[in-house]
Amino acid sequence: MALAGAVRCWRLGAGPSSLQMQALSLHMSKTAMGASQKDFESAMNQVKLLKKDPGNEVKLKLYALYKQTTEGPCNTPRPGVFDLINKAKWDAWNALGNLPKETARQNYVDLVSDLSSSDSSSQVKPEADRKQPGYETLVVTSEDSITKIMMNRPAKKNALTIQMYREIMLALEAASKDDSTIIVLTGNGDYYSSGNDLMNFMNIPPGEMEKEAKNGAILLRDFVGCFIDFPKPLVAVINGPAIGISVTILGLFDLVYASDRATFHTPFTHLGQSPEGCSSYTFPKIMGQAKAAEMLMFGKKLTAREACAQGLVTEVFPDSTFQKEVWTRLKAYSKLPRNTLHISKQSIRNLEKEKLHAVNAEENSVLQERWLSDECINAVMSFLSRKAKL
Numbered sequence: 001m002a003l004a005g006a007v008r009c010w011r012l013g014a015g016p017s018s019l020q021m022q023a024l025s026l027h028m029s030k031t032a033m034g035a036s037q038k039d040f041e042s043a044m045n046q047v048k049l050l051k052k053d054p055g056n057e058v059k060l061k062l063y064a065l066y067k068q069t070t071e072g073p074c075n076t077p078r079p080g081v082f083d084l085i086n087k088a089k090w091d092a093w094n095a096l097g098n099l100p101k102e103t104a105r106q107n108y109v110d111l112v113s114d115l116s117s118s119d120s121s122s123q124v125k126p127e128a129d130r131k132q133p134g135y136e137t138l139v140v141t142s143e144d145s146i147t148k149i150m151m152n153r154p155a156k157k158n159a160l161t162i163q164m165y166r167e168i169m170l171a172l173e174a175a176s177k178d179d180s181t182i183i184v185l186t187g188n189g190d191y192y193s194s195g196n197d198l199m200n201f202m203n204i205p206p207g208e209m210e211k212e213a214k215n216g217a218i219l220l221r222d223f224v225g226c227f228i229d230f231p232k233p234l235v236a237v238i239n240g241p242a243i244g245i246s247v248t249i250l251g252l253f254d255l256v257y258a259s260d261r262a263t264f265h266t267p268f269t270h271l272g273q274s275p276e277g278c279s280s281y282t283f284p285k286i287m288g289q290a291k292a293a294e295m296l297m298f299g300k301k302l303t304a305r306e307a308c309a310q311g312l313v314t315e316v317f318p319d320s321t322f323q324k325e326v327w328t329r330l331k332a333y334s335k336l337p338r339n340t341l342h343i344s345k346q347s348i349r350n351l352e353k354e355k356l357h358a359v360n361a362e363e364n365s366v367l368q369e370r371w372l373s374d375e376c377i378n379a380v381m382s383f384l385s386r387k388a389k390l
């Protein structure tokens with residue numbers, strides 16, 4: 001069973017009460033005697049019903065215990081250094097040494113039982129009830145005429161995977177048609193987003209790099225295009241540091257509220273990459289040529305207050321009261337006449353749309369070429385081999 005297969009489908013299937021029942025029955029069977037093959041199979045099904053992503057560490061543990069139970073001690077060669085995901089999986093399995101199959105099976109059942117219990121109790125939270133289904137990397141909720149799209153990979157600082165770009169596009173598309181007045185993009189955990197997930201550059205078969213760079217540029221064009229064309233007021237609630245593309249698209253938002261813990265960083269030159277998100281056009285317009293160059297060319301990291309002084313951020317709030325103050329403000333705004341608000345947005349933005357789409361196309365074609373450069377490949381490899389951090 002692949003790791004992804006072991007943990008996919010969190011939100012399909014049973015509701016809270018049935019999950020609780022299954023967790024309870026797993027718990028009872030494990031305490032009465034050693035876990036049976038039937039308990040193990042039931043636990044494998046239970047894993048697929050978990051709604052909360054347990055995080056990579058737990059997923060690796062589940063994978064390792066599964067392999068140990070079904071195949072015994074690790075018996076395959078260690079994957080190559082650049083095959084990072086399979087290497088992590090192999091390491092987790094290998095770390096179990098000669099653990100007997102029966103013990104591994106019991107540990108697997110116990111772990112799933114614990115996960116199911118905490119998953120069931122988390123489901124009674126009101127926000128979980130409002131959560132829109134169908135997203136794996138986001139939590140999308142609607143309340144008080146506000147649709148909130150929350151990036152939800154806190155353990156990875158909300159780095160944007162290919163799936164996440166696609167899900168954000170889908171969520172925006174749905175929000176443009178729902179009955180909300182305002183749409184918010186925010187992050188779960190201590191980061192707003194650390195930008196493009198550098199793993200997007202990995203596992204590209206030899207000879208496929210050019211094709212993948214082309215696909216990446218198309219994805220990016222469509223992603224940024226959704227923000228350019230978005231018809232309703234878009235608000236960024238910047239709960240923590242923001243990097244790369246999560247910063248550059250801010251010029252396409254209508255309001256940007258930031259915690260005073262947030263920072264804004266576009267280190268493209270360090271990464272052998274070039275500006276995207278229409279920032280080559282919006283940043284000089286917002287903050288002037290000289291300040292834009294310092295950020296986009298020289299990678300100067302701004303504090304929230306500096307970003308506010310330069311017009312990229314609308315307002316900064318103390319972190320301790322950030323969520324309360326921002327949501328009180330947004331709830332008040334969401335009561336404004338909806339159609340008038342949307343028409344005002346069109347008036348402010350429509351004149352620029354054609355220009356923005358042209359800038360988007362140009363930026364992506366430059367970036368597509370950059371991704372194939374040694375400077376970019378070396379920077380990505382450096383991060384992934386843990387030699388470099390921003």
Ligand SMILES: CCCCCCCCCCC/C=C/C(=O)SCCNC(=O)CCNC(=O)[C@H](O)C(C)(C)COP(=O)(O)OP(=O)(O)OC[C@H]1O[C@@H](n2cnc3c(N)ncnc32)[C@H](O)[C@@H]1OP(=O)(O)O
Nearest residue numbers: 156157159194195196197198199212213216244245389390
């Ligand atoms: C062929 C090409 C196809 C490409 C297709 C792409 C399509 C669109 C591309 C759009 C262009 C966008 C460009 C950008 O956004 S550039 C910015 C990229 N971001 C970075 O370079 C940030 C890298 N991360 C860091 O420097 C640090 O992680 C950070 C400072 C953010 C936090 O440091 P800290 O020490 O606090 O925490 P950790 O490093 O331990 O992070 C926790 C775990 O999260 C992982 N992580 C974080 N950020 C990223 C990231 N951007 N990509 C991948 N992984 C990330 C980190 O590795 C840790 O994971 P583990 O716990 O597993 O070790």
